[in-house]
Amino acid sequence: MDWSKTIYNIIVVVVLLIVFIHFTIGLLLIVLLNGNIQWIPFVITAGIVILINCILFTFRFFTSKKRNLIVASISVLALSIALIQPIQYYLKNRIPTVGADVDVYQYIPFSTVDSVVKLEKQATVQLTESLPIIDGATAFYPLYAAVAEALYPEKEYNPYDSEVMVNKTPTAYQNLIDGRVDLIFVLAPSEQQKNRAKIQGVELKLTPIGKEAFVFFVHAKNKVEGLSLQQIKDIYSGEVTNWSQVGGGSDAIRAFQRPQDSGSQTALQNLMDDTPIMDAPTENVAQGMGSIIEEVANYRNYKNAIGYTFRYYSNEMVQNKEIKLLEIDGVAPTKEMIRSNTYPITNEFYIVTTQNSNPKSQEIIDWMLSDEGQRLLENVGYVPIRELD
Structure with missing residues (x-):
C-alpha cells in the first residue's frame, strides 16, 4: 500500500472540505442578505455535489464510462430536485400581486x-x-x-x-x-x-x-x-x-x-x-x-x-x-x-x-x-x- 499517496489524498480531501465549508457559508450569507432564501437548498446541494465529485476524482473513481454515467446521473438528479423550489418561486412571482x-x-x-x-x-x-x-x-x-x-x-x-x-x-x-x-x-x-x-x-x-x-x-x-x-x-x-x-x-x-x-x-x-x-x-x-x-x-x-x-x-x-x-x-x-x-x-x-x-x-x-x-x-x-x- 502506497501510504504517501493515501496521506496525500486525505490531505486533499481535508483541504476540499475546508474550501467547501467556507465557500458554501459565503454563498449562503450572500443568499440570505439578498433575501433569496429559496436558493438555499440548491446552494447546499450544488456544494455537496461538487465536493463529492472532487473527492471521487481525487481517489481516481472515474475509471469507466459506467461509473461516470452513474455519478453524472445522480448529480443531475440531485441538482434538479434542489431547483424545484427556486423554479416554483420564480413561477409564483410571475403571477402579479x-x-x-x-x-x-x-x-x-x-x-x-x-x-x-x-x-x-x-x-x-x-x-x-x-x-x-x-x-x-x-x-x-x-x-x-x-x-x-x-x-x-x-x-x-x-x-x-x-x-x-x-x-x-x-x-x-x-x-x-x-x-x-x-x-x-x-x-x-x-x-x-x-x-x-x-x-x-x-x-x-x-x-x-x-x-x-x-x-x-x-x-x-x-x-x-x-x-x-x-x-x-x-x-x-x-x-x-x-x-x-x-x-x-x-x-x-x-x-x-x-x-x-x-x-x-x-x-x-x-x-x-x-x-x-x-x-x-x-x-x-x-x-x-x-x-x-x-x-x-x-x-x-x-x-x-x-x-x-x-x-x-x-x-x-x-x-x-x-x-x-x-x-x-x-x-x-x-x-x-x-x-x-x-x-x-x-x-x-x-x-x-x-x-x-x-x-x-x-x-x-x-x-x-x-x-x-x-x-x-x-x-x-x-x-x-x-x-x-
Missing part, C-alpha cells in the same frame, strides 16, 4: 406631478403655523394631500417625515395613540387598536367624513360575477372551499386576507361578526439573517383567488385590469350605490383625533364637513358623508 403598494409620491401636496385634486378658489380656512400633523391610510392619502394643499402653506411635505405623512392604517393609529401625529384619515379602528388606546389612556374621537365600499375581487377570467353576503361569509369561514359551490369552475378557492389591524382586515372582521375567520394563506419569509416567520401572503392574482380592498384604492389608485370587482347581493360597488346606501358593505371613514391633538385639528374637521370640504372629497373620488346642494 394585486393592491400592493402604489407610488404615493404622485400625490404629494404642491408637487409638480399634479395628481392632487385642487379647489377652484382659495379655501375659506388657511392654516399658516403650528400645523397639525396628519397621517393616515394609503387609500386616503390622495384626499388628505388635497386637503393639505387647500389649507396648508406651500412647501415640501415628505410623505414619511413632515406634517403630511402616509404610513398605512396600523402605523397611523399607533402614531396617533403615541402622540406623534394629531389627526389621521382612516377607517374605524380594530378592537386591538381600541384596547391599545385605552391602555395608554387615549380617547379616540371618530368623526365620519365620507363613505366607501368594501369590495371583493377575483381574477378577471373567473366566471363568477357576484356573490351574496352569506357566500362571502361561507368562503372566509372555510365552509365553501370550491368555486363550483358558488357558480364558478371546479377550482379550490384561495381566500387571501390582509395583515391584522389593517383597515381592510378590520372591515372583514366586522363583516364576519361572530363567524370565525379561517386561517389565511401564509408563506415563509426571511426576517433578518436567522429566523423564519409565517406571514400572511400578499394577494397574488391566481385564477382561483379572491381578495378584498376598498373601491377607491382598487379603481383609482391601483387600476389593475387583471381583476374584477364582484357584485354583492346583486349590487355593484359604484359611487351611486354607495351614495344611496344600496351597496350592502358600505363603510364610513373618519378623521380620528384624541384629547391630546393639536387644537387646530378641529378647524380641519369642521372644514371637511363644510360644503367646501365635502365637495373636495367628492372631487377626489369619494362619496361625501352628507348630501351636497
Whole structure:
C-alpha cells in the first residue's frame, strides 16, 4: 500500500472540505442578505455535489464510462430536485400581486406631478403655523394631500417625515395613540387598536367624513360575477372551499386576507361578526439573517383567488385590469350605490383625533364637513358623508 499517496489524498480531501465549508457559508450569507432564501437548498446541494465529485476524482473513481454515467446521473438528479423550489418561486412571482403598494409620491401636496385634486378658489380656512400633523391610510392619502394643499402653506411635505405623512392604517393609529401625529384619515379602528388606546389612556374621537365600499375581487377570467353576503361569509369561514359551490369552475378557492389591524382586515372582521375567520394563506419569509416567520401572503392574482380592498384604492389608485370587482347581493360597488346606501358593505371613514391633538385639528374637521370640504372629497373620488346642494 502506497501510504504517501493515501496521506496525500486525505490531505486533499481535508483541504476540499475546508474550501467547501467556507465557500458554501459565503454563498449562503450572500443568499440570505439578498433575501433569496429559496436558493438555499440548491446552494447546499450544488456544494455537496461538487465536493463529492472532487473527492471521487481525487481517489481516481472515474475509471469507466459506467461509473461516470452513474455519478453524472445522480448529480443531475440531485441538482434538479434542489431547483424545484427556486423554479416554483420564480413561477409564483410571475403571477402579479394585486393592491400592493402604489407610488404615493404622485400625490404629494404642491408637487409638480399634479395628481392632487385642487379647489377652484382659495379655501375659506388657511392654516399658516403650528400645523397639525396628519397621517393616515394609503387609500386616503390622495384626499388628505388635497386637503393639505387647500389649507396648508406651500412647501415640501415628505410623505414619511413632515406634517403630511402616509404610513398605512396600523402605523397611523399607533402614531396617533403615541402622540406623534394629531389627526389621521382612516377607517374605524380594530378592537386591538381600541384596547391599545385605552391602555395608554387615549380617547379616540371618530368623526365620519365620507363613505366607501368594501369590495371583493377575483381574477378577471373567473366566471363568477357576484356573490351574496352569506357566500362571502361561507368562503372566509372555510365552509365553501370550491368555486363550483358558488357558480364558478371546479377550482379550490384561495381566500387571501390582509395583515391584522389593517383597515381592510378590520372591515372583514366586522363583516364576519361572530363567524370565525379561517386561517389565511401564509408563506415563509426571511426576517433578518436567522429566523423564519409565517406571514400572511400578499394577494397574488391566481385564477382561483379572491381578495378584498376598498373601491377607491382598487379603481383609482391601483387600476389593475387583471381583476374584477364582484357584485354583492346583486349590487355593484359604484359611487351611486354607495351614495344611496344600496351597496350592502358600505363603510364610513373618519378623521380620528384624541384629547391630546393639536387644537387646530378641529378647524380641519369642521372644514371637511363644510360644503367646501365635502365637495373636495367628492372631487377626489369619494362619496361625501352628507348630501351636497
